[in-house]
Amino acid sequence: MTPKVSILDLQQKKTNQQPITMLTAYDYPGAVLVDEAGIDLTLVGDSLAMTVLGHPNTVSVTMDEMLHHSRAVARGTKRAFLVGDMPFMSYQVSRTEAIHNAGRFLKEANMDSVKLEGGREVEDAVRGIVAAGIPVMGHLGLTPQTATKLGGFKVQAKTAAAAKHLLEDALLLQDCGCFAIVLEAVPATVATYISQKLTIPTIGIGAGVGCDGQVLVFHDVLGLYDRFTPKFVKQYTNLREATLTAFRSYRDEVEQRTFPTEAHSFKITEEEWNQFLTSNK
Numbered sequence: 001m002t003p004k005v006s007i008l009d010l011q012q013k014k015t016n017q018q019p020i021t022m023l024t025a026y027d028y029p030g031a032v033l034v035d036e037a038g039i040d041l042t043l044v045g046d047s048l049a050m051t052v053l054g055h056p057n058t059v060s061v062t063m064d065e066m067l068h069h070s071r072a073v074a075r076g077t078k079r080a081f082l083v084g085d086m087p088f089m090s091y092q093v094s095r096t097e098a099i100h101n102a103g104r105f106l107k108e109a110n111m112d113s114v115k116l117e118g119g120r121e122v123e124d125a126v127r128g129i130v131a132a133g134i135p136v137m138g139h140l141g142l143t144p145q146t147a148t149k150l151g152g153f154k155v156q157a158k159t160a161a162a163a164k165h166l167l168e169d170a171l172l173l174q175d176c177g178c179f180a181i182v183l184e185a186v187p188a189t190v191a192t193y194i195s196q197k198l199t200i201p202t203i204g205i206g207a208g209v210g211c212d213g214q215v216l217v218f219h220d221v222l223g224l225y226d227r228f229t230p231k232f233v234k235q236y237t238n239l240r241e242a243t244l245t246a247f248r249s250y251r252d253e254v255e256q257r258t259f260p261t262e263a264h265s266f267k268i269t270e271e272e273w274n275q276f277l278t279s280n281k
C-alpha cells in the first residue's frame with residue numbers, strides 16, 4: 001500500500017529545504033492524476049466555485065458543495081495529504097460553528113485537514129478547530145473570499161506596514177497550531193522573509209520561489225479555465241485546445257457517419273439474427 005504523506009513529512013521537507021508541492025483537485029479523475037503525479041498535498045479549493053461551478057468568485061460555494069467534491073477527491077487519493085477548503089461563512093459566525101463545519105470535512109468527506117482564510121480575525125476559530133484535533137492550514141495575503149474588502153484581486157503586503165501586519169498574522173497562525181500557511185499574491189522578498197521566520201511550512205501562490213512549497217489551481221495548470229489567468233499562473237499545457245480539437249473531431253465524425261466503425265460495434269451471430277428475422281415475419 002502507498003504510504004500517505006503526513007504532516008511530519010511536510011515538516012521534514014521544510015527542515016531539509018526540499019520544496020513541497022500542492023495542487024487543487026475537485027473530482028475523482030482529477031484527484032487520481034494529482035496523486036499519481038506524486039504531488040504532496042491535494043487541496044479541494046473553494047476555487048471550485050469558479051473553475052467547476054462557473055461562479056464569478058468563491059463566495060457563493062456552500063458547505064454541501066465542498067463536501068460533495070471533497071468526497072470524490074478522497075475516493076481518488078491514495079498518497080497525497082488532503083486539505084478541504086472551508087467556504088466563506090462556514091467559520092466566521094462562531095467558534096462552535098467553525099469546529100462543527102471543520103469536523104464535517106473529516107467525518108463526512110475523508111479529508112485529512114482543513115484550510116481557512118485570514119489572520120488575527122479568525123484566531124478564535126483556528127484555536128478551536130486545532131483544539132478539536134483537526135489540522136488547520138492558514139491562508140494569508142490575497143484572501144479571495146474577502147477580496148472585495150481588500151479592494152479586488154490585488155497583490156498584498158506591498159508597504160512596510162502591510163508586510164509587518166502579514167508577518168504578525170503568520171506568526172500568530174503558527175502559534176495557534178496551524179501546520180502550514182498558504183501565502184497568496186505577496187511580494188517574493190516578503191514571502192521569503194516570512195518563510196524563514198516560521199518553523200512551519202509556507203505554500204506560495206504568486207509569492208515567489210522562497211516559500212517552502214508551491215500551489216497552483218488544477219484548471220490553470222492545464223489551461224482549462226477560460227475567464228482569466230493571473231500573472232502568477234504557469235500554464236503547463238493547453239488542454240482547452242486539445243479538448244476542443246477532440247470534441248470537434250467527434251462531432252464531425254458523427255455527422256459524417258465515420259464514427260462508430262465496426263471496431264466500436266457489437267455483433268450478433270448469423271444464426272441468431274436469422275432466427276430473429278424469421279420470428280418477426
Ligand code: KIV
Pocket residue numbers: 024043044045046047048085139182205215216217
Ligand atoms: O481555493 C483555492 O484554490 C486556493 C488556492 C489558490 C490556494 O485557496
